[in-house]
Amino acid sequence: MSNKYSIPANTELTNEAVKALRADFPILNQQVNDHDLVYLDSGATSHNPLQVLDAEREYYLYNNSAVHRGAHTLAVEATDAFEDARATVASFIGARENELVWTSNATEALNLIAYSFGNASQGLGGEAARQFALTEGDEIVTTELEHHANIIPWQILAQRTGATLKHIPLREDGTIDYEAAEKVVTERTKILAFTHVSNVLGAITDVDFMVKLARKVGAFAVLDACQSVPHMPVDVKALDVDFAAFSAHKMLAPTGMGALYGKNELLEAMPAFLTGGSMITKVTMTEAQWMPAPIKFEAGTQRISQAVAWAEAVRYLQHIGMENVHAWESKLGARLAEGVSSVEGVRLLGPAAGTERAGMAAIHVDGVHPHDVGQLLDTQGIAVRVGHHCAQPLHRALGITASTRASAYIYNTTDDVDRFIEALGGVRAYFGL
Amino acid sequence: MSALDQLYQQIILDHSKQRNGEGLQDAHGLPSADNHQYNPTCGDEINLRVTLTDESEPKVKEISWEGDGCSISMAAASVLSEMAPGMTTAELQSLVDDFREMLRSRGKIEPDEEVLGDAAAFAGVAKFVARVKCAMLGWVAAEEAAKEAAL
């Protein structure tokens, strides 16, 4: 049904088109503190269009059942819906169905790798899993700008195995220092984990460079794709990463769900992480055999309605076209960067205005704490994120403890950006500066 | 006055810039203790020292601190540093209790300016639940440090 969308397929996004598609997002059509809401916090979480909410409701109204068990009709329908959803989300990133593991969020996806590798290091998974084993002297490398979700699992893995966790430092503007990366990554590096798009700065990583670096030393390349998959075309095969993690709630779908992409031959060889029902074939009182990937990693009852909803969100994004999404957000990002740079006493963090960035901008307001900035903006109905955005090491490297971040999505207009900039212009004056 | 102007009363804005007690002071052998408080949601942080007199019923001699945070947390620490000297540890505890009660009342408790002094200016914070922790940051540090210093 094509007429269920508010704009025609493959529409170039403009203010007009965005205003039309906002009809699908009733949450945006409200007043907050007596002002029309300006939602610029999609980097934290995004909103669900009606199509997605309807898909989840319909699943519960007509198809709800346990999947992968039972022979009755509803169980078969639920299983079909669940596996169709997997195929949809997998193909969205250029992966095959057997290469996408459902998780509770991107954080769990990254933990899955770290715990599975840890299990392999303790001998689980036998000969095939030896390639994942880490020991003393081995290195895990990440970067200083990562989200905590792409740091702490590696800290724990290092502690469990005796491996060393190292990081690639940043250049002055907070972006990855690629020259330094060539020295940090060595023959002993087994894992190179990095983000595709910085969730704070909006800087876009040269994935190609990083993957080549990993290949040169035989390390696994792990991509945190949380801030890229929702916003730009991503093809994991073209990027040639070994693993990628992302979350549904950042791409128009409900919370509670994420996914891990892994090359099939790797997922097949990796030991399980969470264990229990559904992920097994044969169980005795002393041992169990595991299902093939990806089911091997999906212990217990799964999030079926969220998977159905997520697939609908993917169709929504595909209807617009990811090239169009990316083009519009690049415009919004450029407008944000330019706008904040023009406000006195405001410093744009990350790539300078005029250079490539995602649809977000983080700033430091001279003399006003981000918490106070966010409070003032909220009274004008403008929702931004303040704090360390789960990236304390990055903020430390920038010489600050927290920042203010505006992040846009398909449903933001240039008016939203302008209202944010205008309000920002009044912040320092309000605090007597 | 708008809710925002109630939150950011002039007294608060002034204290956030001219901060009493900022900069840790040596206790010069008097009973003292340090306490560190951290708000993980926003990264606000304070390291606060309470120094007591060495009388049989000790009084607060000085509160000094270093911190990094929003105007609310910094101003609240400043106000307390101004008010606390001369109080017995029991009086300090009672002040902290009253302050906490006011902040947690969601705006239902009218502050008693007789008791709370400049701290009454934080009454507007009570309507912004997310900011209560900010206002309490230095006060919790002082509460903990005073208990320890009195041991």
Ligand SMILES: Cc1ncc(COP(=O)(O)O)c(C=O)c1O
């Ligand atoms: C770059 C990045 N990595 C990881 C995460 C963690 O995502 P989630 O909290 O959905 O697991 C986020 C989201 O905040 C993110 O932006």
